[in-house]
Amino acid sequence: MEYTFKNQIIIDNQKIGFNNPCYIIAEIGINHNGDLELAKKLIDAAVYAGVNAVKFQKRHLDNIYQKNILENPTLESQGTEILIEVLKEVEFTDDDFKKIISYCKEKSITFLCTPWDIPSVDFLERFNVPAYKISSADLTNFPLIKYISKLKKPMIISTGMSTIEEIEKTVDFVKNENVPLILLHCNSTYPSPIDLLNLSLIPTLREKFNIPIGYSGHESEITPSIMAANIGSIVIERHITLDKTMKGLDQAASLEPNDFKKLVQEIRICEKAKGNPIKKMTxxxxxxxxxxxxxxxxxxxxxxxxxxxxxxxxxxxxxxxxxxxxxxxxxxxxxxxxxxxxxxxxxxxxx
Missing domain, CATH: 3.90.1210.10 (Antifreeze-like/N-acetylneuraminic acid synthase C-terminal domain)
Structure with missing residues (x-):
């Protein structure tokens, strides 16, 4: 099947594309620390910042890790051991997710989620989520991508921890499924060193793959994300936190509410300044x-x-x-x- 390139992708009635305002996602992820009230406060902070959507993560650990590793995480690396313990602690129940999705509707903000396994996709489909985000860790997970592709919903895939050859193979795979695709340039270091962001790859990826390109940032500052938007990123995704010093794996690479609001404001100002490619006296x-x-x-x-x-x-x-x-x-x-x-x-x- 020939891939149909889409200059404009619609997510929850929001038009996303090169000639549209940048679509900004506040990644709550696991920064809620398993606390439903904290999750609601983070949604409020995202609304305050003026973003288009918030994004959570949904996983079933027994579908991600082998049984012996879950029973004894010390069998793997120390990093795996720490991660599994954190994920066990912060994972919301299905009922919690229902309340979160309902709260997002109440606050008129789009709910997005990264499913880390197929049962999580089935769960999210009960709420008719408008699009699916694939994490950098699953860029090579073709069974999961294939399963989501059957839904024919827009797919956003991050490219951290991947080689250009792996990205090419995944893009070809999704194109063959003829699913609306947005690729996010990403450095999966938390936080990411500024000198390793390589934002100049953004227009290169757009030219190479002929698909919309965005940016998922994990740096501590806001300037690189503004730059990413200015050089062609049609989506900006950043983690949000109430306090960078809070307990959690992603807090240090997140933006606090006022910084997130400033990021959104600066991107919107740049969009106004960008204007049209014409020379005409005012x-x-x-x-x-x-x-x-x-x-x-x-x-x-x-x-x-x-x-x-x-x-x-x-x-x-x-x-x-x-x-x-x-x-x-x-x-x-x-x-x-x-x-x-x-x-x-x-x-x-x-x-």
Whole structure:
């Protein structure tokens, strides 16, 4: 099946594309620490910041890890041991998710979620989520991607921890499924060092794959994310927290509410400044031009038949006559009329 490229993708009635406002996602992830009230506060913070959507994560650990590792996490690396313990502690119940989704509807903000396994997809489908986010860790998980592809909903895939060859293979796989796809450039270090973000890859990915490209940032600052939006990212995803010093794996790489709000505001200002690729004087510029612009004027009286030369013409402000750009074209021509000193020359004087 030939892939149908979509310049514009719709998620929950929001148009996302190169000519639309940047779609901004506040990744709550597991920053709620398993506390439903904290999750609601994070949703409130996202609404305050002015984002388009919040995103959570849904997983069933027994579908992700082998049984012996879950029973004894010390069999693997220390990192795996710590991660499993945290995930066991923070995972919401199905009832909790129902309440979160209901709260998002109440606050008029789009609920998105990253399913880490197929049973989580089935659960989320009960709520008709408008799109699916695939984590960087699952960019190579073709069984999961295939399962989600059958739903024919927009898919957003992060590219952290992946080689360009793996990204190519996944993009080809999803294109073959003919699913609306947004690819997010990403560095999966928490927090990410600024000098390793390689944001210049964003327009390269767009040109290479001919699909919309976004950015999932894990840096501590907001400037790189603003830059990403300015060079073509149609989606910006950042983690949100109430306090960077809170307990949790992702808190340090997250933005606090005021910083997140500033990020959104700065992106919106840049979008206004971006405008259209045309050169046209504004009304204000026209007024300024009249005051500050230059004209060719007569520096002495000129009679009909006299030759224009550097001795009888000059350049002066304001811009009420012929532009100085025609100064050297005028030199050597005969005047077709009598002109007084100080009078502005006009286009007819070039003939």
């Amino acid at each position: 009304r204000g510029e026209i007024l300024q031009r009249e005051v500050l612009g230059k004209s060719i004027v007569c520096s002495s009286d000129i009679k009909r038949g006299d030759i224009f030369s550097e001795r009888n013409i000059d350049v002066k402000t304001p811009a009420r006559g012929i532009s100085p750009q025609y100064y050297f074209e005028l030199i050597g021509k005969k005047s077709t009329r009598d002109i007084k000193k100080g009078e502005y020359l006009q286009m007819d004087d070039l003939k």
